[in-house]
Amino acid sequence: MKTLRNMNRRNLCIAAAISLVAIILIAGNANATSIKSQQPKKGDPYTQQYCDLNKAEDFSLGNGKTYYSKLKPGEENILLFWGSFCPHCENVFDYIEQSGCKRAIERNLFTVSEDDGIEAIEQHKGEFPILLDSQWKTFDQFNLEHLPSALVIDDAGNILGSAEGEHDVKAMLDEYVQRNR
Template sequence: MKKFLIGAAILIAVLFVIDKTILKEKGIAVKINEHEKYEKAKNPSELPIGLEKGERAPDFTLTDLKGNTVKLSDFKGKKVMLNFWASWCPPCKAEMPYMEQIYKKYKKEDIEIVAVNLTATEKKADDVTHFVEEYGLTFTIPLDEQGEVSAQYGVMAYPTSYFIDTDGVIRSKAIGAVSEDQMLKELLKLQ
């Protein structure tokens, strides 16, 4: 029994160290400096397209719940939180109310929430509509029915969010639910 407890304590200590060092250094966990603003890129159109910080976000075209065509490039000039989520995902459910509150309060300040639903993972097509109605969501919700955009963005865990500046450049990425405070601070750092 003592060996088990010692082993469990060591495992917890190792996981704590990994969380506090390695994951933070790799940008897998979100840490936000409140006073920092991202520098504007000098020639954003010359930056490579990719998924790393400082690269231009790949464009995509999807259809939303109302049947409208949605392109990421339509939001150029706005500060964008690009979120990948599913209705069955508990952390996604936790952050949706924060996203809606921020959207309602800051949409006039060129802040946009684009929440791509991973429709290919939903049990029923109606699950998305019911979820949106239940949570009273009013921001843009494109449907990734074939899973192509989530694959293009390398989404491996839900939710995953990219914070994209007005030039379409990725400034940060968060894997897992983001608190309202973290979300707002990150969006306000964008230029």
């Protein structure tokens, strides 16, 4: 009788251990699935949300062209406001240059320079599209306060993310690269 009771206890312990392992495996698999489903997709809002604008203002590029005409269909685009006089802006450009994801960033990068003249932006000529905004009209149109400032905009002009200041702009660029590989 004692042997039978010991065998039942042992079987009960084994069954409990197997059940516990099964519960742990199922819970771990469910957690991994929920983590995968939390990965942001194109069109989802970014973690960086500095400005309260939902829609990007369209602005003229001259000759009847507008910024919206430059947005790449089906893609997230970066609009970066900067000035050659701003060391933090130059640090952002150095960061882009030194990152392993320069091509991913620059393929959809459009910049607005707040410099007084074309000679100030010569060092970046040909690297990416640059609009010279010497009167700060476009900068003011977006109600921005600091340089550098960046917006991630979809092809419909919706602002998905926004950042002002060197640190936040770099963080948003990192998030952009993660989402647009």
